[in-house]
Amino acid sequence: GEDVEQSLFLSVREGDSSVINCTYTDSSSTYLYWYKQEPGAGLQLLTYIFSNMDMKQDQRLTVLLNKKDKHLSLRIADTQTGDSAIYFCAEYGTGKLIFGQGTTLQVKP
């Protein structure tokens, strides 16, 4: 069945790079997404990648996709305290987004 897995927690120092990893199972996924959720808020779309791409870079964000291993990662360069939030990866296929459990990113000053 469809499943998306993420590690639950990541702690980094301000200024370091953060790498959040995600694995998925649906090989028919067309798009893969990264969302950010701050307390009490909705989901903010950070970036997405089409399934036939390997990499996408957008300012401080770099997404890497290994389709063979069904592995997706989000790298945040120069992580700031304002990046502290829950990050969700999601795959889109068969008319719905399937989300991972979310990774809580803690940024220490």
Add this chain to the structure above:
Amino acid sequence: EAGVTQSPTHLIKTRGQQATLRCSPISGHTSVYWYQQALGLGLQFLLWYDEGEERNRGNFPPRFSGRQFPNYSSELNVNALELEDSALYLCATKDRGAGELFFGEGSRLTVL
């Protein structure tokens, strides 16, 4: 340009009542997705509407229903409310040919 808007922001109901939540998509978006985010359960897919039709449904009982209007806005109805329906209900919209899928800020439903 306005983003995805949801109303009401907060809603308090008692068990057995009905709740109606609304979603207005970004201009040009024809697809609307509804998700439930309950504490400890993550984001669960509820419904997908596109061009006025229900296209996909998650593993929820029939008392969760909805519709999409000709202007592509959407309504989610939850009948016979139960305590465990307390959650943040999120709506997302998408242009069928594009990749971006944007969420609203959600409607927080509390069932007492």
